Amino acid sequence: MDQSYTRTIISIKGSEYEC
Incomplete structure (x- = not known):
């Protein structure tokens, strides 16, 4: 669920960190 x-969240966080 x-x-x-x-x-x-992980995808967004990963993108944030990658930026």
């Missing part, structure tokens, strides 16, 4: 949300 929260897996999708967590994956989205």
Whole structure:
């Protein structure tokens, strides 16, 4: 249930850190 949300957060966080 929260897996999708967590994956989205990780994706956003990863992009933020990559920037």
